[in-house]
Amino acid sequence: MAHKAGFVNIVGNPNVGKSTLMNAFVGERLSIITSKAQTTRHRILGIVNGEDFQVVLSDTPGIIKPAYELQASMMDFVKSAFEDADVLIYLVELGEKDLKDESFFEKITSAKIPVLLLLNKVDKGNQQLVEEQVDLWKARVPNAEIFAISALENFGVPEVFNRILELLPDSPPFYDKEALTDKPERFFVNEIIREKILLHYKKEIPYSVEIDTEEFFEEENIIRMRSVIMVERETQKGIIIGHKGSALKRVGVEARKDLEKFFGKQVHVELYVKVNKNWRSDQKQLKRFGYNNK
Numbered sequence: 001m002a003h004k005a006g007f008v009n010i011v012g013n014p015n016v017g018k019s020t021l022m023n024a025f026v027g028e029r030l031s032i033i034t035s036k037a038q039t040t041r042h043r044i045l046g047i048v049n050g051e052d053f054q055v056v057l058s059d060t061p062g063i064i065k066p067a068y069e070l071q072a073s074m075m076d077f078v079k080s081a082f083e084d085a086d087v088l089i090y091l092v093e094l095g096e097k098d099l100k101d102e103s104f105f106e107k108i109t110s111a112k113i114p115v116l117l118l119l120n121k122v123d124k125g126n127q128q129l130v131e132e133q134v135d136l137w138k139a140r141v142p143n144a145e146i147f148a149i150s151a152l153e154n155f156g157v158p159e160v161f162n163r164i165l166e167l168l169p170d171s172p173p174f175y176d177k178e179a180l181t182d183k184p185e186r187f188f189v190n191e192i193i194r195e196k197i198l199l200h201y202k203k204e205i206p207y208s209v210e211i212d213t214e215e216f217f218e219e220e221n222i223i224r225m226r227s228v229i230m231v232e233r234e235t236q237k238g239i240i241i242g243h244k245g246s247a248l249k250r251v252g253v254e255a256r257k258d259l260e261k262f263f264g265k266q267v268h269v270e271l272y273v274k275v276n277k278n279w280r281s282d283q284k285q286l287k288r289f290g291y292n293n294k
């Protein structure tokens, strides 16, 4: 029996639902999702295995004009997703604005590989609006096949998956057929904690935070972990901790609940906060946190 395999890379503006879509394909909560832009900072693989196929999806950061080194590294992840794609998914939402970077838009419209333009969040609009937007995108990206979907409600997602299977080349699998992702366990610990930070803190705080899980011990009935929440300035440390530690405690409680679901096991998580001045502009630090592979 012939085996199909390939890379399906999802790109688009911030907040259009790229992570929601990847999780819908994989059927697991691999990528964190929030209503804030720039939730995703890495390129995260989600692998869907079948007897005769392996679809390797990539979730990527939303396309922005980088203002500091961290964001530049995020855009390098987006670039890499253009380089190895067998199928490109350009995800847009109803009422979408142009991409912040024209060169990325050009890469999409001149792509030599199949491009699926998915119009997301159609649950928020009526049929007339959806039809208008489909026509608009047909004119803007003539090389794309267009599907109207709702990643949140899984509407249209199975149809897109079937189309992907038709488009993938014959190939042996790239990863172990049991694998769900390329990232280690600690990465997901960091992300789940960061999600709680994005949910509970305002303005620049979530964007100034990086998580580093220093310890991860799996015992028979429990996983024990210790993670550092890094901020850029002393004032931010106080805000993260909150009055008598209440804000930090909430992060810990909520993160633990999700970590227990994710690992299917009891979890103990210890959090502490550290100032790491200007880490997001420091090449060395970024490399240490897995951002810079130059």
Ligand SMILES: Nc1nc2c(ncn2[C@@H]2O[C@H](COP(=O)(O)OP(=O)(O)OP(=O)(O)O)[C@@H](O)[C@H]2O)c(=O)[nH]1
Pocket: 013, 014, 015, 016, 017, 018, 019, 020, 021, 032, 033, 034, 035, 036, 037, 038, 039, 040, 041, 060, 061, 062, 063, 120, 121, 122, 123, 124, 149, 150, 151, 152, 153
């Ligand atoms: N109504 C509706 N909301 C959606 C849909 N898909 C995603 N969302 C919401 O849109 C917001 C952003 O979703 P994400 O999946 O985090 O978006 P993203 O493109 O990964 O965002 P970044 O990682 O920040 O670039 C969240 O609040 C989602 O719940 C959808 O089909 N319908």
Ligand SMILES: [Mg+2]
Pocket: 018, 019, 020, 031, 032, 033, 039, 040, 059, 060, 061, 062
């Ligand atoms: Mg995302």
